[in-house]
Amino acid sequence: MHTEKTRGAVGARIWSQERAASTRECEQKGSSAMLARPAGYAGATIAALWAARQVGRLYSSTEPFGPEFLNVARNLGIFILPAFVLLLAGPFRMWFDRFAPLYPLVLGAGVLNIYVQDDALAAGLPLIALVYPFLVIFSLAYLLRGRVSQA
Structure with missing residues (x-):
């Protein structure tokens, strides 16, 4: 007993x-969704507002759906990719979750730089050299390494 x-x-x-x-x-x-979800929503909002502004500008020009429209679509795809990862692929490890706010900050700085600069090279080069690689690497890192294992 x-x-x-x-x-x-x-x-x-x-x-x-x-x-x-x-x-x-x-x-x-x-x-872990404490920072990832708001960062995803904020980044998606920045990307959508930028795309709406660009499409509005294109629609008022003489060739509304010319080659410039494909550039806007490509940029929107790159801009919104981390938002899809943050919103749909979670939950994430706490270490990765702490760095989620970098996405809207870097994207916002890149978009703000476009509107602040007068020269096309000064506006586009930081976007191509810094923001695009950051967004792609950020998305891949969160998608491949940041998720919590479901075991």
């Missing part, structure tokens, strides 16, 4: 430890 009580106590302790571990895992998964 004494061994049954010991087994019961050990079983209850193991069960409570497993439950605590699963609770911590659920909390980690739930809290």
Whole structure:
């Protein structure tokens, strides 16, 4: 009878430890969306506003759906890719979640640079050399390494 009580106590302790571990895992998964989701929404909003402005500008020109429209579509795809990853691929590890706000900050700085600069080279070169690679690498890093394993 004494061994049954010991087994019961050990079983209850193991069960409570497993439950605590699963609770911590659920909390980690739930809290990892704390920064990723708002960053995804903010970045998607910046990208959508930029695309709406560009399409409005193109529509008022003489060739509304010329080759410039394809440039806007390509840029929108690159701009919004991290938003799709942040919003649809989560939950993410806490270390990755801390860096999620970099996406809207870098994207916003790149778009702001487009409108602030008078020279086309000064506006486009930082976008091509810094922002595009950051967005692609950011998306791949979050998609391939940042997700919490579902095991």
